[in-house]
Amino acid sequence: MVTEPPPLVSVRGLSIHYGDKVALQGVDLDIKTNEIFGIIGPANAGKTSFLRALNRMDEFVPGMQVLGDITFAGRDVRTVRNLYALRKRIGVVFPLPVGLPLSIYDNVALSPRLSGITKHAQLDEIVERCLRRAALWDEVKDRLKGLGSLLSGGQQQRLTIARALSQDPELLLLDEFSIAVDPVTTMRIEEVLKELRQELTIVLVTNLVQQARRLADRTSFFLGGLCVEIAPTEALFSGGAREQSTVDYLEGRFG
Amino acid sequence: MTSDPNKDSAGPPPKPASPQPASPGPLPLRHAGHHEWATALDHRDRTWWFDCIARLAVLGGGLSAILFIGAIFVFIASQGIDFALHHLNWLDFLFGKRWEPTVEPPEYGALPLIMGTCWITGVAMIIAVPLAFGAAIYIGEFARGRQREWLKILIELLAAIPSVVWGVIGLQVMKPIIQHVFGVQVGLNVLNAGIILGLMAAPIITTIAEDALKAVPETYREAAEALGASRWQVIWKVVLPHARPGLSAAVLLGIGRAFGETIAVLMASGHRLMIPESVFDSAATITATIAAELGEAAHGSEHYQVLFVLGLLLFGITFGINLTADWIVRGRRSRA
Numbered sequence A: 001m002v003t004e005p006p007p008l009v010s011v012r013g014l015s016i017h018y019g020d021k022v023a024l025q026g027v028d029l030d031i032k033t034n035e036i037f038g039i040i041g042p043a044n045a046g047k048t049s050f051l052r053a054l055n056r057m058d059e060f061v062p063g064m065q066v067l068g069d070i071t072f073a074g075r076d077v078r079t080v081r082n083l084y085a086l087r088k089r090i091g092v093v094f095p096l097p098v099g100l101p102l103s104i105y106d107n108v109a110l111s112p113r114l115s116g117i118t119k120h121a122q123l124d125e126i127v128e129r130c131l132r133r134a135a136l137w138d139e140v141k142d143r144l145k146g147l148g149s150l151l152s153g154g155q156q157q158r159l160t161i162a163r164a165l166s167q168d169p170e171l172l173l174l175d176e177f178s179i180a181v182d183p184v185t186t187m188r189i190e191e192v193l194k195e196l197r198q199e200l201t202i203v204l205v206t207n208l209v210q211q212a213r214r215l216a217d218r219t220s221f222f223l224g225g226l227c228v229e230i231a232p233t234e235a236l237f238s239g240g241a242r243e244q245s246t247v248d249y250l251e252g253r254f255g
Numbered sequence B: 001m002t003s004d005p006n007k008d009s010a011g012p013p014p015k016p017a018s019p020q021p022a023s024p025g026p027l028p029l030r031h032a033g034h035h036e037w038a039t040a041l042d043h044r045d046r047t048w049w050f051d052c053i054a055r056l057a058v059l060g061g062g063l064s065a066i067l068f069i070g071a072i073f074v075f076i077a078s079q080g081i082d083f084a085l086h087h088l089n090w091l092d093f094l095f096g097k098r099w100e101p102t103v104e105p106p107e108y109g110a111l112p113l114i115m116g117t118c119w120i121t122g123v124a125m126i127i128a129v130p131l132a133f134g135a136a137i138y139i140g141e142f143a144r145g146r147q148r149e150w151l152k153i154l155i156e157l158l159a160a161i162p163s164v165v166w167g168v169i170g171l172q173v174m175k176p177i178i179q180h181v182f183g184v185q186v187g188l189n190v191l192n193a194g195i196i197l198g199l200m201a202a203p204i205i206t207t208i209a210e211d212a213l214k215a216v217p218e219t220y221r222e223a224a225e226a227l228g229a230s231r232w233q234v235i236w237k238v239v240l241p242h243a244r245p246g247l248s249a250a251v252l253l254g255i256g257r258a259f260g261e262t263i264a265v266l267m268a269s270g271h272r273l274m275i276p277e278s279v280f281d282s283a284a285t286i287t288a289t290i291a292a293e294l295g296e297a298a299h300g301s302e303h304y305q306v307l308f309v310l311g312l313l314l315f316g317i318t319f320g321i322n323l324t325a326d327w328i329v330r331g332r333r334s335r336a
């Protein structure tokens, strides 16, 4: 292709307020199709707030106000006709597992069912594929009818990831997904994420700088509500950071 | 790194330190077709329409509640409004100490009824709230398994006893007990009606308070107990504060119940149309007065109309209580 394909997500002049408090200010960035876009930065940087704005989760947060433009696949997310279709295309994983009060199987089958899939064979296949991708299948394949909330913390988090994959998203928002997952399993999921890049786009918010380095194609550094810089990950980590604050953060001098 | 560095370098130009004017507006239309799946975002599908219709349907439910309240208010007001606006002296009505609608000239001082209502409701709450909260905390926090189920069933049964039965209990059981224990002449008084009303309101308060306690996430209790807090400390410091809006609602519904109760209170209070000075005085309430007098007042007469003004007053007070409660609950939420 000669021309650059349009970005999947395009953010212009994004500011986020909670009442009088400014959580994010003047962010401009593009997220390209099939890339892993890393976001790093210390606590309070506005990373979670950014994710919330992308699929209009701000509607659930009293007092949260989003200003600026966000387009997803060329549609303004504020005025999109079918909000439910938009959310279906954007999967989210929160830092702590949010298990629905359902069996393991039903947790993962819920979204496909909502989309009208009723054939057992088809559902079985989706559930197995998603659980495998979330590196959970081997541990739960004999207890699929058991309650999801009875799994261990890390297993529940992987169940949440499987559920997000089951909705067949184009964009996957991961907010510190590995916080409750053991390192070995985290590595397995990271491998899967690399493969998933073929099919979808991922925004990876992480407190583990090395995780961003391992996974992200480009990484952005957020600090105190500002997007300080965005650069190709390799460049950023091999001394190419332009801003002193980025260098300090990467070297662990504050945060 | 597995990714292709050439791919990476194609990002948007690095952001300069000085802010740049926000760039392009909406993307050109040719881009819209790029993501084929994205047309679904412009399409109102079955789910969307169903959501829309369901929303309207439940809105209808909500509106009908407003409609009924409005209709009742209009009815009550229409019966008494003429008198209330043109003939009634509101100062005398609100602060007059004599309610003598049938003598010549009639006196329409509602203060005895207002005070009677307040006294009896107050005594009822003093009795009901500690009982009900105790029961709710025991059932919700301490009772387990079968014991808990039985207690809940018993309390629901208690709530189902018809009010006339409570009235009979007031007349036949409480009256001699009060006369004996306190050595007073009159056994039908504020105390009697308060106890009866308190017992009637307690099951409702218990049920709702227990629901509020059950709604406190188990993780909160675990987190506090992990700090070494005793059961009681957990309840006092964590569970009750979190459940406070629900508990306030429980008390309020209890007050509403006590406030609106008519027949039991008519039977147990002695129905004396004077301001009570102690809990051993007989008293009359607004509701009981309406019930007792509406039958004998000629339709459309002054007496008839003033009873409807009493109804309006009752309406207003209830409304005021509910608004206050709502305000309290809201205030707590926004601060939380």
Ligand SMILES: Nc1ncnc2c1ncn2[C@@H]1O[C@H](COP(=O)(O)OP(=O)(O)OP(=O)(O)O)[C@@H](O)[C@H]1O
Binding pocket: A018, A021, A022, A023, A041, A042, A043, A044, A045, A046, A047, A048, A049, A050, A061, A063, A207
């Ligand atoms: N629901 C809320 N109400 C009010 N303020 C909020 C809310 N959520 C976040 N904030 C504020 O917005 C700012 C940014 O928070 P945010 O959660 O986006 O940070 P973060 O970068 O995700 O931090 P962390 O790395 O700790 O998750 C913080 O100062 C926070 O206090």
Ligand SMILES: [Mg+2]
Binding pocket: A047, A048, A049, A175
């Ligand atoms: Mg966060």
